[in-house]
Amino acid sequence: MSSPIDAALAGPGSPRIRAGRPATRWTWLVLALVAPAAFLTVVIQVYPTLYSFYLSFGEVKAGKVALVGLDNYAWVFSSPKFWQSTQVTIVYGAAFVLLTFAIAMALALAFNSRIRGKGFYLTVIFVPWILSEITSGVIWRWMFLRDYGVLQNLLGPLFGDVTILATPVGAITVLVASNVWKSVAFALLLLLTALQTISTEIDEAARLDGAGLFRRLASITLPLIRPTATVVIAFMAIQAVNSIGMVMSVTEGGPGSSTEILSLFMYRQAMDFGKFGVGSAVAVVMFFVNLVFALTYLRALSKQSALGGR
Amino acid sequence: MRVRTAVAISAAIATAAAMLSACSAGDPSSDSDQIVVWGTWDMEDDASGMAEGAAALQGMIDSFESETGTSVVYESVPFDQLFQKVSLAVQSGGDIPDVVETASQEVFSRPDVFMDITSLLADAPFQSQVGESEKTTCVHDGVRRCVAVNIGSTAWFYSPSLLGDVAWPQTDEEWLTAGAELKAKGLYIASFYAGRDAAGVEQTWAPAIISAGGEIFDANGKPAWANDATVDVVTWMRELLARGYVPETNFTGDFAAGEQPFIDGDAVGLRGGSWSAQFVPPLAEGLPTGDAVVGAAPSIDGGPGYVTLYGQGWAVPEGAANPEDAAAFLAHLMTPSNQATWATAAYRIPTNAEAFADPGFAEVFASNQAFYTAIQNLTDDYGLVLPTSPCYTEALTRLGETLQTLMLDSNADAMDALLAAQNEVAGSCG
Numbered sequence: 001m002s003s004p005i006d007a008a009l010a011g012p013g014s015p016r017i018r019a020g021r022p023a024t025r026w027t028w029l030v031l032a033l034v035a036p037a038a039f040l041t042v043v044i045q046v047y048p049t050l051y052s053f054y055l056s057f058g059e060v061k062a063g064k065v066a067l068v069g070l071d072n073y074a075w076v077f078s079s080p081k082f083w084q085s086t087q088v089t090i091v092y093g094a095a096f097v098l099l100t101f102a103i104a105m106a107l108a109l110a111f112n113s114r115i116r117g118k119g120f121y122l123t124v125i126f127v128p129w130i131l132s133e134i135t136s137g138v139i140w141r142w143m144f145l146r147d148y149g150v151l152q153n154l155l156g157p158l159f160g161d162v163t164i165l166a167t168p169v170g171a172i173t174v175l176v177a178s179n180v181w182k183s184v185a186f187a188l189l190l191l192l193t194a195l196q197t198i199s200t201e202i203d204e205a206a207r208l209d210g211a212g213l214f215r216r217l218a219s220i221t222l223p224l225i226r227p228t229a230t231v232v233i234a235f236m237a238i239q240a241v242n243s244i245g246m247v248m249s250v251t252e253g254g255p256g257s258s259t260e261i262l263s264l265f266m267y268r269q270a271m272d273f274g275k276f277g278v279g280s281a282v283a284v285v286m287f288f289v290n291l292v293f294a295l296t297y298l299r300a301l302s303k304q305s306a307l308g309g310r
Numbered sequence: 311m312r313v314r315t316a317v318a319i320s321a322a323i324a325t326a327a328a329m330l331s332a333c334s335a336g337d338p339s340s341d342s343d344q345i346v347v348w349g350t351w352d353m354e355d356d357a358s359g360m361a362e363g364a365a366a367l368q369g370m371i372d373s374f375e376s377e378t379g380t381s382v383v384y385e386s387v388p389f390d391q392l393f394q395k396v397s398l399a400v401q402s403g404g405d406i407p408d409v410v411e412t413a414s415q416e417v418f419s420r421p422d423v424f425m426d427i428t429s430l431l432a433d434a435p436f437q438s439q440v441g442e443s444e445k446t447t448c449v450h451d452g453v454r455r456c457v458a459v460n461i462g463s464t465a466w467f468y469s470p471s472l473l474g475d476v477a478w479p480q481t482d483e484e485w486l487t488a489g490a491e492l493k494a495k496g497l498y499i500a501s502f503y504a505g506r507d508a509a510g511v512e513q514t515w516a517p518a519i520i521s522a523g524g525e526i527f528d529a530n531g532k533p534a535w536a537n538d539a540t541v542d543v544v545t546w547m548r549e550l551l552a553r554g555y556v557p558e559t560n561f562t563g564d565f566a567a568g569e570q571p572f573i574d575g576d577a578v579g580l581r582g583g584s585w586s587a588q589f590v591p592p593l594a595e596g597l598p599t600g601d602a603v604v605g606a607a608p609s610i611d612g613g614p615g616y617v618t619l620y621g622q623g624w625a626v627p628e629g630a631a632n633p634e635d636a637a638a639f640l641a642h643l644m645t646p647s648n649q650a651t652w653a654t655a656a657y658r659i660p661t662n663a664e665a666f667a668d669p670g671f672a673e674v675f676a677s678n679q680a681f682y683t684a685i686q687n688l689t690d691d692y693g694l695v696l697p698t699s700p701c702y703t704e705a706l707t708r709l710g711e712t713l714q715t716l717m718l719d720s721n722a723d724a725m726d727a728l729l730a731a732q733n734e735v736a737g738s739c740g
Contacts, residue, residue: 062400062422062629063402063629163558163562255506255562256506271394272707274401275704278738
């Protein structure tokens with residue numbers, strides 16, 4: 001069975017690569033073209049990742065690493081703050097992924113129908129996505145400043161004139177809302193593309209058979225775009241675990257440490273407190289959490305390819 | 311074909327090796343006629359309150375270069391990132407500057423980051439001219455790790471016109487009484503920064519806790535804040551907040567939020583620093599005319615009203631390429647005329663006694679005598695340098711988070727929360 005690369009190479013005049021056949025000039029060209037990207041991947045991603053694993057078993061002082069065995073992991077797993085951060089990450093991640101998916105799905109369905117001004121609305125929705133995390137975070141923080149924040153002054157009185165960012169529930173709600181606001185465009189783009197590949201005839205047939213909107217959504221639309229939906233959910237979950245820019249600029253992990261998610265906990269241990277070994281141990285834990293999502297993502301991606309892009 | 315392939319692979323390996331070696335840590339100041347200096351003053355800034363200090367430092371750099379022939383490469387780093395940046399550079403063996411500006415507490419909290427410069431500066435002329443306050447901030451157990459070009463402290467300012475017939479409170483009970491009277495006039499008694507980071511603890515919480523007879527660290531530098539004095543201070547602060555005598559932003563906002571109510575005229579007092587006139591217009595305008603004055607810091611449970619002492623310190627990081635030239639630069643910053651320039655630009659007190667005789671500073675001192683005298687008295691009588699700790703930043707950050715949580719959740723048990731935070735940090739401190 002030939003791979004997509006084989007197929008791509010099998011253009012007019014290009015030799016096929018088959019198992020057991022000696023490398024041709026074409027093979028060397030392919031390797032040469034791939035080499036720069038492979039080199040950069042090794043230098044920028046593989047090496048730092050492996051070095052993080054190494055650091056997680058050590059303590060860094062004056063540029064030298066002294067190995068300490070599993071001490072860093074023992075400290076991390078016995079730290080109440082690590083578990084609190086894990087809990088915050090789960091709550092924040094679940095809310096972020098669910099809300100982003102739900103809103104993006106609703107918008108994708110709306111944009112998939114004939115509505116006027118679609119281009120304008122899509123542009124507006126895409127603006128947050130192109131802003132940097134810090135810029136977006138500062139905007140949200142300013143909107144919730146106690147004395148001058150627009151949203152603080154609108155919403156604060158509804159909840160007993162509290163400072164919304166000063167309450168743990170309010171802070172995490174603002175954090176989730178700001179991240180959903182920023183990320184929904186990307187999810188929308190993927191879901192809309194998937195929806196546009198569904199033949200209108202199937203939906204039309206179901207409608208004629210008397211299926212309502214929710215029935216068609218549950219029985220036709222969602223099953224047909226399931227690989228893309230899985231990609232979106234896995235991608236958002238990875239983003240939630242790694243998210244740090246928005247957290248630092250919106251709440252800085254506060255009030256107290258009520259919005260300190262794992263990535264911020266890791267950053268503080270390494271950068272603020274100089275505990276690179278502990279920070280690396282947390283990074284390794286996060287790596288394995290992300291690995292689960294990444295494998296799900298890759299699996300969904302391959303299914304999507306098999307289904308022809310949905 | 312094979313030869314060509316071999317050549318191509320060799321070239322690729324050579325390129326990769328060159329790129330990797332370019333990425334490795336270099337030796338930025340191996341040139342012995344050059345020093346690299348990191349400071350908080352932005353030389354491009356000619357508009358903010360720090361412009362005067364930046365110009366003063368530039369003048370000192372110029373004179374050092376012309377007197378010694380050593381060139382200075384200056385890099386501006388935001389004040390809240392400088393300590394972290396130099397710590398990371400030293401710890402990771404990265405690009406290490408020769409001289410860094412730093413607050414004195416940081417120098418002794420991380421002796422592994424800052425060099426022992428006792429012998430390098432043993433013969434410097436300033437050694438016989440500086441007072442005890444300089445040595446308190448930069449010399450511990452006979453080891454000098456920095457020079458303090460001037461001394462400042464946190465300070466409580468108030469506006470006599472807003473205060474009216476109410477006396478500026480000195481004790482915790484007087485704060486509650488005055489708070490009620492001022493609230494009736496629609497005013498907060500004071501705004502201050504008591505946020506969730508190390509600075510909030512250093513500047514507001516720690517002086518109050520120590521005033522009440524408590525401690526932050528024990529003699530070994532281990533966290534020891536879970537004590538009755540801290541609980542008393544939390545109870546007092548909760549009372550001030552719950553009764554609406556102080557704004558909530560004192561505990562939830564940033565530095566600027568801690569100053570804003572005073573700037574807006576909504577708060578009678580401000581806990582700032584001797585340097586605050588650089589940034590707070592009502593102080594810059596009011597201190598020379600008496601429309602703003604320095605008041606006593608709160609005394610809790612009958613203890614002294616402490617203020618936190620800050621030396622504007624300069625130090626040499628471990629691993630600096632040119633420590634001798636770096637030490638010469640520090641000595642240059644400490645000359646009487648340069649100290650006079652610093653003190654004028656930064657609203658602080660020179661540490662070199664001879665700087666008071668400098669005509670420029672004498673004139674500035676005379677024009678704002680009440681302020682300078684008050685700050686000098688505060689630093690001499692109530693100046694507090696927090697004990698050092700191997701986990702200084704982590705401990706104060708954790709304490710700050712805990713105190714913020716306690717302020718925002720009035721039902722939380724203060725001692726339980728303080729004890730949990732203390733035990734958690736103690737486990738990895740040392």
